[in-house]
Amino acid sequence: MKIAVCIKRVPEMDVKFRIAPSGVAVDETGLKFDMSDFDGYAVEFALQTTERLGTGEVVVISLGPDVVQETLRKALSMGVARAVHLKADSVPADGFAIAQALAAELKEGGYDLILFGKHAADTASGTVGLMAAELLGIPMVQACTKLSFADGKGTARREVEGGAEIVAFALPAAASIDEGIARPRYPSLKGIMAAKKKPMDVKPAQLGAARLTIMKLALPPERQAGRIIGEGAATVPELVRLLRDEAKVL
Amino acid sequence: MANILVFAESRGGSVRKVAFELLTAARSVAAGGEVHAILAGAPGIAAQASSLSKFGAVAVLVTEHPSLSAYNAESLAALVSDRAKSGGYRAVLFSASAQGKDLAPRVAARLGVPMAADSLSVAFDGDATVVTHYVYAGKIIATLRLAAIPAVVALRPGAIAAVESSGAGRIESIPPVGDPSTSRVQVTESIRGDSRKLDLSDAPVIVSGGRGLKAAEHFKLVEDLAAAFGNAAVGATRAVTDEGWRPHSDQIGQTGRQVSPDLYVAVGISGAIQHLAGMRTSRTIVAINKDKDAPIFKIADYGIVGDVFEVVPALTAAIKEAKAKG
Numbered sequence: 379m380k381i382a383v384c385i386k387r388v389p390e391m392d393v394k395f396r397i398a399p400s401g402v403a404v405d406e407t408g409l410k411f412d413m414s415d416f417d418g419y420a421v422e423f424a425l426q427t428t429e430r431l432g433t434g435e436v437v438v439i440s441l442g443p444d445v446v447q448e449t450l451r452k453a454l455s456m457g458v459a460r461a462v463h464l465k466a467d468s469v470p471a472d473g474f475a476i477a478q479a480l481a482a483e484l485k486e487g488g489y490d491l492i493l494f495g496k497h498a499a500d501t502a503s504g505t506v507g508l509m510a511a512e513l514l515g516i517p518m519v520q521a522c523t524k525l526s527f528a529d530g531k532g533t534a535r536r537e538v539e540g541g542a543e544i545v546a547f548a549l550p551a552a553a554s555i556d557e558g559i560a561r562p563r564y565p566s567l568k569g570i571m572a573a574k575k576k577p578m579d580v581k582p583a584q585l586g587a588a589r590l591t592i593m594k595l596a597l598p599p600e601r602q603a604g605r606i607i608g609e610g611a612a613t614v615p616e617l618v619r620l621l622r623d624e625a626k627v628l
Numbered sequence: 629m630a631n632i633l634v635f636a637e638s639r640g641g642s643v644r645k646v647a648f649e650l651l652t653a654a655r656s657v658a659a660g661g662e663v664h665a666i667l668a669g670a671p672g673i674a675a676q677a678s679s680l681s682k683f684g685a686v687a688v689l690v691t692e693h694p695s696l697s698a699y700n701a702e703s704l705a706a707l708v709s710d711r712a713k714s715g716g717y718r719a720v721l722f723s724a725s726a727q728g729k730d731l732a733p734r735v736a737a738r739l740g741v742p743m744a745a746d747s748l749s750v751a752f753d754g755d756a757t758v759v760t761h762y763v764y765a766g767k768i769i770a771t772l773r774l775a776a777i778p779a780v781v782a783l784r785p786g787a788i789a790a791v792e793s794s795g796a797g798r799i800e801s802i803p804p805v806g807d808p809s810t811s812r813v814q815v816t817e818s819i820r821g822d823s824r825k826l827d828l829s830d831a832p833v834i835v836s837g838g839r840g841l842k843a844a845e846h847f848k849l850v851e852d853l854a855a856a857f858g859n860a861a862v863g864a865t866r867a868v869t870d871e872g873w874r875p876h877s878d879q880i881g882q883t884g885r886q887v888s889p890d891l892y893v894a895v896g897i898s899g900a901i902q903h904l905a906g907m908r909t910s911r912t913i914v915a916i917n918k919d920k921d922a923p924i925f926k927i928a929d930y931g932i933v934g935d936v937f938e939v940v941p942a943l944t945a946a947i948k949e950a951k952a953k954g
Binding site: 389391392394395397404415416471472473474475477496499500501502503504505506507508509512513517518519520521523533536537538539540541542543544545546547548551556557558589590591592593594595596597598601602603604605606607608609610611613614615617618620621622625627628 | 639644698699701702705725726727729730732733734736737738741742743744745746758761762763764765766767768769770771772773774775776812813814815816817818819820827828829830832833875876877879882883884890891901902908911912913914915920924925926927928929930931932933934935938939941942943946947950951
């Protein structure tokens with residue numbers, strides 16, 4: 379099985395972000411970057427799938443400036459065979475523009491399966507994979523928590539409000555990966571050494587026109603500062619009174 | 629004046645509340661234009677159309693087919709994009725629900741336009757559409773400009789409260805596009821949670837539990853409190869779903885569900901940023917935690933420092949009593 383995984387380099391989220399003077403980007407000073415978490419699950423799942431089958435190849439693709447090669451290199455050190463860097467000055471906010479570039483690259487790749495993370499940790503939009511699959515004209519299953527293959531067909535589980543759906547689809551196909559499917563392995567020292575010699579194909583990204591743009595970034599309005607109303611079960615009557623008379627939610 | 633198309637999602641033959649929220653949002657931007665709703669399902673779904681008229685759908689376009697009883701991504705993408713093209717709409721609105729998150733990007737790609745995902749608000753500015761959307765784990769709010777018509781926008785469930793509107797709408801039947809039974813992606817089984825339980829996006833109250841509950845069996849405390857409210861759903865933190873105490877579908881947070889109920893009760897939840905990203909837009913937040921320095925208290929309207937095993941049963945009893953008094 380030949381599998382492509384599209385990955386994104388994003389900042390780690392456990393920090394206090396500052397907005398850059400431009401007002402339309404975050405200040406990247408001091409931020410640490412890594413593969414977006416859902417994309418990591420997708421890479422791990424792809425590796426496990428080819429390892430289980432004993433055949434096939436995993437290719438990772440990332441779009442952006444030269445620094446995305448670090449993220450691609452990490453995937454190579456996990457065991458991915460080769461990487462494609464779609465070079466662009468920056469990653470546009472417009473998911474359709476990105477999907478067009480990815481589809482142009484994926485079209486001739488002969489992939490049986492194209493994987494994405496459910497969404498990128500920074501934008502949390504989750505549109506690129508579905509749009510790319512539409513442009514390629516292949517079936518797509520979004521946000522899979524389980525995924526298996528037999529006889530050229532796939533079966534997936536998707537969590538939906540109040541339950542789950544089991545979905546059947548034909549290959550070749552695309553899928554995006556939700557939590558719970560596979561925990562990414564840590565690259566071994568051997569893997570890190572081997573990754574240095576693995577092929578990294580660099581090409582210009584054929585981005586579509588960007589028609590979704592960032593006008594402004596702002597910190598969300600602060601909630602009114604929290605208030606501790608008391609300690610222990612003795613405070614319960616006061617809480618009920620506040621919920622009824624002040625918040626009016628009872 | 630702008631005509632707006634709304635995808636009115638249904639499940640199990642019933643229209644979901646999010647459809648009414650979308651109609652309310654559509655009315656607010658239509659500026660005298662018409663709001664149309666597209667409703668698709670198994671034969672019989674047409675009986676649900678009048679509920680959409682009540683929320684301001686001037687036309688409800690109904691498509692019935694046996695293969696539309698479950699969510700049929702490819703068939704619905706063809707149906708909605710076809711109608712969006714032929715109807716000359718200014719915007720097509722979806723809910724950022726499990727269905728809408730899946731469907732909206734498909735429709736946008738078929739129309740050759742970008743889209744705005746998981747938006748908190750939507751407004752028109754001439755030919756452009758302006759939305760707000762949380763980025764960076766809910767720590768930053770982005771104002772985005774969408775320069776394409778139709779504007780495809782998915783709105784976060786609960787971001788806009790559904791408000792009824794007087795007036796009757798017409799109901800039109802439209803055929804499916806292609807044969808829905810031949811879609812390459814088919815739902816073969818729908819697994820229902822407990823049908824008596826409210827879903828997180830439908831519930832006005834959410835009682836949510838964290839690691840402070842210490843073990844799966846102690847979630848009974850959370851369930852009992854939810855039952856006392858009578859209109860509450862049960863949620864959980866990622867730590868809890870990772871432990872397997874609750875199903876993954878209950879997880880609230882950056883990587884799980886994003887909710888905005890009227891009341892959110894956080895039980896034994898410290899308040900990691902990933903969790904706050906999924907619930908900070910709740911109208912009123914109550915936190916019960918033994919650690920007075922827990923970050924959850926920084927955003928809780930009402931905090932009680934104490935042992936959840938003592939405070940929660942007392943609260944359950946008090947809510948029962950308050951509800952009994954009406």
